Amino acid sequence: MPDLRDLYQELILEHSRAPRNYRELKDADHKAEGYNPLCGDHFTVFVEMDGDWIRDVTFQGSGCAISKASASMMTQSLKGKTRAAAEEIFERFHKVVTGQALNGNQEELGKLAVFSGVSEFPTRVKCATLAWHTLQAALEGKQGAVSTE
Amino acid sequence: MTTLARAPLPSGRAGLRAVGSAFDVERVRADFPILHQQAHGHPLVYLDNAATSQKPKAVIDALVRYYEGYNANIHRGVHYLSERATAEYETARKTVQAFLNAARPAEIVFVRGTTEAINLVAQTYGRVHVGADDEVLITAMEHHSNLVPWQLLCEEKGARLRVAPINDAGELILEEFEKRLGPRTRIVAVGHVSNALGTVNPIATIVKMAHARNIPVLVDGAQAVPRMPVDVQQLDCDFYTFSGHKTYGPTGIGVLYGKLSLLEAMPPYQGGGEMISSVSFEKTVYNKVPHKFEAGTPDISGPIGLRAAIEYLEGLGMETIAQYEHELLRHATEKVSAVPGIRLIGTAKEKAGVLSFVMDGVHPHDIGTILDQEGIAIRTGHHCAQPVMGRFGVDATARASFGLYNTKEEIDVLVRGIEKVREVFG
Numbered sequence: 294m295p296d297l298r299d300l301y302q303e304l305i306l307e308h309s310r311a312p313r314n315y316r317e318l319k320d321a322d323h324k325a326e327g328y329n330p331l332c333g334d335h336f337t338v339f340v341e342m343d344g345d346w347i348r349d350v351t352f353q354g355s356g357c358a359i360s361k362a363s364a365s366m367m368t369q370s371l372k373g374k375t376r377a378a379a380e381e382i383f384e385r386f387h388k389v390v391t392g393q394a395l396n397g398n399q400e401e402l403g404k405l406a407v408f409s410g411v412s413e414f415p416t417r418v419k420c421a422t423l424a425w426h427t428l429q430a431a432l433e434g435k436q437g438a439v440s441t442e
Numbered sequence: 443m444t445t446l447a448r449a450p451l452p453s454g455r456a457g458l459r460a461v462g463s464a465f466d467v468e469r470v471r472a473d474f475p476i477l478h479q480q481a482h483g484h485p486l487v488y489l490d491n492a493a494t495s496q497k498p499k500a501v502i503d504a505l506v507r508y509y510e511g512y513n514a515n516i517h518r519g520v521h522y523l524s525e526r527a528t529a530e531y532e533t534a535r536k537t538v539q540a541f542l543n544a545a546r547p548a549e550i551v552f553v554r555g556t557t558e559a560i561n562l563v564a565q566t567y568g569r570v571h572v573g574a575d576d577e578v579l580i581t582a583m584e585h586h587s588n589l590v591p592w593q594l595l596c597e598e599k600g601a602r603l604r605v606a607p608i609n610d611a612g613e614l615i616l617e618e619f620e621k622r623l624g625p626r627t628r629i630v631a632v633g634h635v636s637n638a639l640g641t642v643n644p645i646a647t648i649v650k651m652a653h654a655r656n657i658p659v660l661v662d663g664a665q666a667v668p669r670m671p672v673d674v675q676q677l678d679c680d681f682y683t684f685s686g687h688k689t690y691g692p693t694g695i696g697v698l699y700g701k702l703s704l705l706e707a708m709p710p711y712q713g714g715g716e717m718i719s720s721v722s723f724e725k726t727v728y729n730k731v732p733h734k735f736e737a738g739t740p741d742i743s744g745p746i747g748l749r750a751a752i753e754y755l756e757g758l759g760m761e762t763i764a765q766y767e768h769e770l771l772r773h774a775t776e777k778v779s780a781v782p783g784i785r786l787i788g789t790a791k792e793k794a795g796v797l798s799f800v801m802d803g804v805h806p807h808d809i810g811t812i813l814d815q816e817g818i819a820i821r822t823g824h825h826c827a828q829p830v831m832g833r834f835g836v837d838a839t840a841r842a843s844f845g846l847y848n849t850k851e852e853i854d855v856l857v858r859g860i861e862k863v864r865e866v867f868g
Contacts, residue, residue, distance in 0.1 A: 297811075297812060297866065298813050300811070301808075301812075301866050301867075306866070306867060306868070308867075310803070311866075327570065329827075330824070331823055331824075332807045332822070332823055333805075333806075333807070333823065333824060333831075333837030333838035334807075355805075355837060356805060356807075357805035357806075357807035357808050357868070358804070358805060358808045359807075359808070410503065414811060416811075417807075417811060420807065
């Protein structure tokens with residue numbers, strides 16, 4: 294039986310209370326909106342590129358603790374990564390939150406591994422992945438708001 | 443918690459009247475099989491009754507009896523099973539008529555639910571009477587089902603949707619409502635009890651105001667009918683809608699009440715078998731009301747299950763149920779609002795059944811998950827009332843909604859759960 298502590302770990306609570314990189318990027322190269330209307334999670338992700346490198350990534354918006362903490366930790370882990378590296382981290386993160394086995398080190402995910410508990414709460418997976426799908430849409434230049442519902 | 447050793451109450455009015463005037467909730471709980479289980483290792487505390495209600499054994503048994511005993515297509519058969527099914531179906535219509543105190547059974551149309559009932563009126567009465575530059579008046583506290591059908595109608599016709607505002611307590615501001623009753627207003631649509639706020643609207647007064655200007659009124663009674671006695675003749679409303687599944691009956695069945703003269707004048711909604719009296723390629727003549735609005739084979743078991751639910755409720759007495767739920771709401775309001783950081787959303791003087799709240803620094807979604815792990819079922823989100831959420835500056839609320847089988851002890855469990863949320867989030 295899943296323990297709430299698996300979901301609401303100290304790190305997640307901390308990031309949801311004091312999210313990192315929580316600001317608008319006025320000169321963003323890319324930006325996209327993510328919205329899950331059924332639960333009310335709503336974020337805008339801003340990206341500033343330096344060639345193929347993500348120079349800065351920030352977000353604004355509101356949502357539940359899981360979605361906010363995920364967005365916050367995402368911005369921390371992707372700053373300074375290449376597009377390709379970011380894509381790879383997203384794939385690994387997605388596997389972790391949907392309870393799929395990871396080839397290789399969970400350690401490589403660093404702090405993001407803390408979201409492994411989400412896999413035991415299937416209705417909350419969409420909260421954890423919203424910011425990531427939004428970032429992906431930003432990088433791909435997609436129009437329209439993204440949703441994980 | 444009730445023990446399974448207690449015998450369930452006998453179904454039917456006589457057995458239930460024997461219970462006496464005090465509301466014996468433990469005996470009532472024994473009638474609802476689904477309540478006696480665990481969720482995540484804790485006794486289930488079901489506080490999501492505004493979303494749907496649980497069913498007493500009498501309703502489940504009625505459905506089983508139908509399918510085991512007399513299932514057949516209705517209204518046209520000449521064989522034994524068909525005659526029995528038809529008789530039960532039409533008797534159920536009379537039960538609903540009596541329950542709402544409608545003047546005649548022909549004023550009771552069976553539909554899938556409140557949503558279909560409102561769409562029916564919007565697309566038949568609405569299409570005929572609402573034209574370009576006309577107005578439809580609703581309130582700011584409506585469920586999407588009493589909003590979107592009117593939006594669709596207004597878009598189609600080039601009419602204007604007007605919205606009567608609510609105050610910070612979630613009450614309709616009657617003077618502002620009355621101001622918006624104008625020469626172009628063709629219909630008023632208003633909820634009896636708000637599913638998001640719990641506000642009980644003064645329907646009789648609203649109807650009088652509208653009728654003084656010859657404007658008909660449709661009332662969305664989905665949250666009212668399960669909780670209090672409703673008398674459509676006393677309210678004098680032109681249309682009244684409710685859903686079986688919220689009223690301790692099965693899903694897939696609902697009721698549209700309409701005054702006979704209005705229903706007779708309305709064009710059909712869906713075409714097909716059953717709603718006709720004769721068909722040729724040149725001309726089709728429609729059946730009389732209510733059958734004109736019941737195309738195709740209906741959910742025959744639906745009214746049969748709904749009748750069993752209504753009889754169960756009448757055995758307890760709607761007035762008694764209303765008083766008991768009022769006491770639950772009072773207890774819940776007092777205890778929940780005492781938890782630090784709680785803000786109640788919907789604090790009308792007249793409320794029923796529903797307690798919506800937000801918590802400082804904690805998203806309703808997180809409240810819901812933590813409560814779920816304690817076995818408590820509440821609803822979080824916008825409750826199909828996004829404009830209401832916007833009015834109170836929130837994206838979502840947490841909502842506990844009560845039914846006749848909930849107890850004060852369950853409310854105390856809810857409060858302890860909310861305190862735990864506070865602990866987790868600091």
